[in-house]
Amino acid sequence: MANPQENVSDDTNNGDESGQLENNKAINEALCLLETQSSNTNTELINLPKDICTPEKTPELSRNVSPAIPNTVSPLNNHEVHQPSEELYINQLHKCAKQIDKGRFGKVYSVTIKNPREIRMAVKRIPFRTDENSRLSTYFELSTMEMIGSGKTPYIVAYYCSLIDVKTSELCICMELMDTSIAKFYQAMHRFFLPELSPEKLNRFVQRCAYNVVRALDFLKSKNIVHRDVKPLNILINKDGNIKLCDFGICRNLTDRQLDSDAVIGTGMYLPPESEKCAIQGDMWALGISLIEIIAGKHPFAEYESYGLGFKILEWEPIFPTTVSILAQAFILRLLRKEASERPRSYMDVINDSFICNMTEIPSDDEIDFIQHVIKKTNKL
Secondary structure, three states, X not given: OOOOXXXXXXXXXXXXXXXXXXXXXXXXXXXXHHHOOOOOOOOOOEEEOOOOOOOOOOOOOOOOOOOOOOOOEOOEOOOOOXXXXXXXXXXXXXXXXXXXXXXXXXXXXXXEEEXXXXXXXXXXXXXXXXXXXXXXXXXXXXXXXXXXXXXXXXXXXXXXXXXXXXXOOEEEEEEOOOOEEHHHHHHHHHHHOOOOOOHHHHHHHHHHHHXXXXXHHHHHHHOOEEOOOOOHHHEEEOOOOOEEEOOOOOXXXXXXXXXXXXXXXXXXXXXXXXXXXXXXXXXXXXXXXXXXXXXXXXXXXXXXXXXXXXXXXXXXXXXXXXXXXXXXXXXXXXXXXXXXXXXXXXXXXXXXXXXXXXXXXXXXXXXXXXXXXXXXHHOOO
């Protein structure tokens, strides 16, 4: 039976001598690559936004790496933060860290820093590897976060800074910590709140998800970026009712000529039926599938065998519960046209759809109250 999420493999190095050489090579390549993006890179510590605490201890030096590699950290400062006032050492990221997610190219941890105030953040650790896919993923994850995750839009997780942990041969991307993913949220919503959940609340939540994600994708498009992995696991939510897009490891630039020869990529269960390699209509399809998944409480292809899935999708027709509004159904069906050319040609066309055109950035008190109640239940899954 097909699983809507991709298989995760962990091929981290075992630490032998040859592996150490590969790690050192990968770090040196990364340093060269990252330095081309950052003009004020230093090798001691990182400046963070003013809500990040200043540690009293000096960083623990790494003694098992090549002298060519900096012996503490090699950070990339967030150029959009114009008044950094506090600092962070790499060894602080090892303390009070709890793994909260795992993806194709790295793991995400919730990190709490208590010095002197308590600061919580999410830290994505991406191992340095020399294979082309991993190198590209690291490059696009970091460059995209630096470009668009620095407070320029409320619909994408905020980016704080990046550091290189030479002891573990990992890039550490420090960013905003959200409460949970939409994947866990809808599971809790269906398990603990249905069938008592009113159609109005469900429709409003679908509106909120659709509006925020479309706004995020439209912002990416304004930077010539396509996400390529829209799904409930990559949409995050917090108790303030904020819904934000994350995970930019396989995004690409729409003007990149390399895409002409790039393989079709993404999570299989969210790929459109056409073999379109890189266009915004692919993300529209994935959003449509994600909205149906939220409404139904499971992926629409969860019962399908993975073999021949593409042919079955061509014959598939979405089925909606009677509680879903006509406007919501029409909106989702626009995103799920089998032919890419029949889907909206721009995100502004989607934003102007009558289903979400009257939505605002700030959720209502009723929305926030509902979201907080559901988030509390996600811990019981």
